[in-house]
Every structure is written in structure tokens, then in C-alpha cells.
Amino acid sequence: MxxxxxxxxxxxxxxxxxxxxxxxxxxxxxxxxxxxKKHPEIIALxxxxxxxxxGEVFGLLGPNGAGKSTTVGIxxxxxxxxxxQAWIGEHDVWKEQVAVKRLIGVVAQRPNLDFSLTAREIxxxxxxxxxxxxxxxxxxxxxxxxxxxxxxxxDQMVRGFxxxxxQRLSIARAMMHDPQVLFLDEPSAGLDPQxxxxxxxxxxxxxxxxxxxxxxxxxxxxxxALCDRLAIIDHGKNIALGTPRQLKSSVPGGFxxxxxxxxxxxxxxxxxxxxxxxxxxxxxxDTAVDxxxxxxxxxxxxxxxxxxxxxxxxxxxxxxxxxxxxxFLHHTGRSLRE
Amino acid sequence: MNWRAFLAMLARDVRVARRNFxxxxxxxxxxxxxxxxxxxRVMVRSGYMPEAYKSLLLPGIMAISMVFTxxxxxxxxxxxxxxxxxxxxxxxxxxxxxxxxxxEKVFAGTIQAxxxxxxxxxxxxxxxxxxxxxxxxxxxxxxxxxxxxxLFSACGGLALGCSINQQHIGLMFSMVLxxxxxxxxxxxxxxxxxxxxxxxxxxxxNPLVYASEGLRGTLVPQFPHLSTVxxxxxxxxxxxxxxxxxxxxxxxxxxx
Numbered sequence: 001m002x003x004x005x006x007x008x009x010x011x012x013x014x015x016x017x018x019x020x021x022x023x024x025x026x027x028x029x030x031x032x033x034x035x036x037k038k039h040p041e042i043i044a045l046x047x048x049x050x051x052x053x054x055g056e057v058f059g060l061l062g063p064n065g066a067g068k069s070t071t072v073g074i075x076x077x078x079x080x081x082x083x084x085q086a087w088i089g090e091h092d093v094w095k096e097q098v099a100v101k102r103l104i105g106v107v108a109q110r111p112n113l114d115f116s117l118t119a120r121e122i123x124x125x126x127x128x129x130x131x132x133x134x135x136x137x138x139x140x141x142x143x144x145x146x147x148x149x150x151x152x153x154x155d156q157m158v159r160g161f162x163x164x165x166x167q168r169l170s171i172a173r174a175m176m177h178d179p180q181v182l183f184l185d186e187p188s189a190g191l192d193p194q195x196x197x198x199x200x201x202x203x204x205x206x207x208x209x210x211x212x213x214x215x216x217x218x219x220x221x222x223x224x225a226l227c228d229r230l231a232i233i234d235h236g237k238n239i240a241l242g243t244p245r246q247l248k249s250s251v252p253g254g255f256x257x258x259x260x261x262x263x264x265x266x267x268x269x270x271x272x273x274x275x276x277x278x279x280x281x282x283x284x285x286d287t288a289v290d291x292x293x294x295x296x297x298x299x300x301x302x303x304x305x306x307x308x309x310x311x312x313x314x315x316x317x318x319x320x321x322x323x324x325x326x327x328f329l330h331h332t333g334r335s336l337r338e
Numbered sequence: 339m340n341w342r343a344f345l346a347m348l349a350r351d352v353r354v355a356r357r358n359f360x361x362x363x364x365x366x367x368x369x370x371x372x373x374x375x376x377x378x379r380v381m382v383r384s385g386y387m388p389e390a391y392k393s394l395l396l397p398g399i400m401a402i403s404m405v406f407t408x409x410x411x412x413x414x415x416x417x418x419x420x421x422x423x424x425x426x427x428x429x430x431x432x433x434x435x436x437x438x439x440x441x442e443k444v445f446a447g448t449i450q451a452x453x454x455x456x457x458x459x460x461x462x463x464x465x466x467x468x469x470x471x472x473x474x475x476x477x478x479x480x481x482x483x484x485x486x487x488x489l490f491s492a493c494g495g496l497a498l499g500c501s502i503n504q505q506h507i508g509l510m511f512s513m514v515l516x517x518x519x520x521x522x523x524x525x526x527x528x529x530x531x532x533x534x535x536x537x538x539x540x541x542x543x544n545p546l547v548y549a550s551e552g553l554r555g556t557l558v559p560q561f562p563h564l565s566t567v568x569x570x571x572x573x574x575x576x577x578x579x580x581x582x583x584x585x586x587x588x589x590x591x592x593x594x
Contacts, residue, residue: 112424128346129432
């Protein structure tokens, strides 16, 4: 039974691209620090502290480049932290790498299967690296092929596998040595809905055997469906932490109406604010207005009336129900998908 | 040290080598054998080269074959695994110090280079006979030199494989390996450079010089060659240097 803890974790890259960070590093948020052309400093993590309990499914949610993959990289010994500490169970990740590696299973963001081997050989050799005897290896591999619906392809070279099959095999490989902590970096990115559901079911099942799971995602649906708790990360900092329900209820009202006018005016904003159920009105430019409210669609006729009365044209309306996306937007002013 | 993981990785490499047996075979032997045929047989029989050139040529061909195989066997997979398939990640996450992942590669590469070197002898003998005169008077020195050469090629493969980008593989061959081979006393003994005194000093930084001269001194000592003691010292030095450089580069690549 093993948990995960990080204390004030910092990571500054001085050379790009960070291979071990998972490669999913989007447009990097280069900022701050002394910058020279030769070695731009990229602050990937800026004092991240997490405390993930034993047996928890914990999600790191954030846009590309937020620091999710770097966090996973540090916790899995692949990235050296610039500052701070991280522990898997009792073991300091950087100082006791071998002990840590015995406890963890890792699914990287990009498939990293051995193209010179068949699917079965991949699982068997992985098991052998972890010291499983051959009988145990064969038994586990067979069970995993069954569970991940890969039995038909078990003895084929993985070169010809589809993206979804590779992803399933990557996860099966990470589970092969029955790790106490499983890391999944964007596990369902690019999967078809059916495979995604299979994957979620398997992750839940694995968690029920007492295993701790850390996953990163920028998919709110996934975070919602799987995670006991979530940390929302942006620019390498933890900006919100809690259960999906808690986090969602922390957004004023819950509903978000994104409105776009021809051009809005201070009076219009004031009137919007005074509508029943409206909790907060924000604006970022001359035309866009975000309205956080207790209700969604039922506000529309009133908004339309207000706009007409003020002589302002309403160009576009988008209503979203209480969601992590709204939460992210509320905290950062940016969309998760940006 | 986790020997089980180490051996499992070795078993993986053996499995892959067996699967690619024909490709490895052709890639390793075609070039040296053609060379042996043209220079050792065609040129000699037509009278452009003296008969003795057959024996002089053999240690050089053996050195080329070993270096080429060792470098290729370690560098190419590393370049691909780090930059393209990323499959090395699975081994980096095995419960073992990451440097041992590199050492396993070097070990496997050394074995391949040894095989490549030792197979050249009977193969060349078959093509060149009659007229090849081996003189294996000091088998222990020969074994030592051969092992050090194989190790040097695998360590060189590690250092190159961890320092070179995928798009520069061609450059690695044209800028590193080819000059090494031509200035490596492979097709001529070091003493043949007597009339090029500056060049003769400069080539001494080339480890392949010691490989060719060492094999020449232990396999066909009737030709002029560098002292075997010097060769052993220099090869050991290059092995240590390239291994530590390679391991440093490997750790640098493996951990961000």
C-alpha cells in the first residue's frame, strides 16, 4: 500500500525538448528568469506540492504545457527535479530510484513499445526485467491479453498495431509486474469511445485492488469519471485541489454562459449582473462576456431582452453546465483546450 | 546490481538478433568479404599487389569488421530507441540502475563485434588461400587484443549513439567511421607512414590504429607493427575513456 507525495517540486528546463517529460510538452510557457537566446529557461514546475493517499485515483488536470508530464516524469525517476522532493511511499524518488521503480508502473503519453518484438514477448520480457519467473510471466501475460482484448494479436509484431491497440498493450505492460502505483499519462488520448470505456473499467478495477493511480488528462469527462480527487495545474502550479464534485461546486453558480456581443457597455454588464441567479460577470475584451450563474438556458430570454433594450447585438451564446472546464476557465481565464 | 534484469535484457537482445539474423549477417560481412576478394584476390592474382599483401590485409579487415559491427550494433538501436520508438523507456524503468541498461548494450555489442571479428579469419582464409600465413605465437595477447578491440567498438557505439541525432547518422559514417578506417592502418601497417612523419603522429589519436596494429602484431607478426604492450595500454585507455564518456552521455539522454 503505497501513496505519493511531492514537496515544493520545481523543474526548470534549460534545453528543449524534454525527452523524458513525455514529449507532450505543448508550446512551452517560457517566461521569467534570466533569458539568453542560447538557453531559454522554461519553468515547467513552480513549487508543486501534492499528497496522494494510498488507494486513491488522483488526476492532474491542465492544458498542454501545464507541467503534468513533467510531474509524472519526476515521480517516475525520468526527470531530475530542479528543486523540492518527491516520494513514492517511503522512498525518495531521486535518491532511491531502484526501490521506486519496483513499486511503479508507467504508461507514457506516446507509445514506446518495442517494435522488434511481438506483443507477447513485450509482456514476457517486461515481466522478466522485474524478476517474475517464467510460469508466472506466461500466466499474467495471458490474463492481460484476455482483459485487454488483445488475445488474437498476442503473437504478432506490434509494428502493425493500431494506435488504440498499442495504447492497450502499453497499459497491459505497465500492469504486468503488478505495481503498487500506476502512472497513466493521458491514457485515453486518441482512443475510440468503446476502448476508452474498456480502459476506464480496467483502471477502476485495478484501483479496487488497493492500488494508487495517478493519471494526467485534459479531458474533463475522464477526470470526472475516474478520479477520487483532482489537482488543477497551470504554469506548473497547483491552482485548485479537491474531489471533482467539490471543485465543480466551487465555481460560482456552476453554469457558464459565454456571450459575445457586437460591443458591450458598462450598463449592460451591470444589468446582466443584476439578473436573478447570476453570480459573477467577467469580461476580457469589448465583445466577450462570461456569465457565471445558477441556471443556464432559462437566462437566455432575459439576456436577449437586455441586449435589445441596450441596442447591442448578441452574436453568439454558449452555455456549459457545471464542469471542470468551467472551473479551469474561472481560475485561469483560459480554456483547457487552448 | 540486479542481474536478473540485466540477463533478461540480454535475452531480449539475443531474441532480436536471432530474428534479424540474415540482415545482421549481410550487413556485417558483405563489405569486408568483398574487400578481401578484390584486394586480396583480384589485385594479388593480377600482379598489382604482392602475395604477402593477403596476410597483411587480414588483421585490418578484421579490425574494420569488428569496429563497424560494434558501433552499428550499439549506436543504431540507441539512436532509434531514444529518438524514434522510445522503447528504451521500458528498460529505463526496470528495477536496475540506468547505467546498467547502457552496460548491457555495450556487453551485447562486444559479443557481436567478437563474433564478427573471429568469423572474418576463416572466411578470409577460404577466399584468400593459398598464401595466407598466420603466425599465432601469442594466443593470450591475441585474445586480449581482440576483446579490447570488441569492447572499444561497442563503447564507441555507445558514445556515438548517445551523442548523435537521427538526422546525422549519415554524417557519423562519413565524418567519423570512414576517416577512422582509412587513417586506421587497416590497409597498410603504421610503418608505411614513415615517409609522412606528421600524418604518422596524427593518426595515433585514432584508436583503430591500435586495433589494426595489435591484431597485426598478434596474428601476422612477420610484418612491422606497433609494440603489443603499447597497443594493450592504448586500447585499455580508449575503452575506459569511451565507456565513461558514453555512460555520461547516456545518463544525460535518459534523464531530463
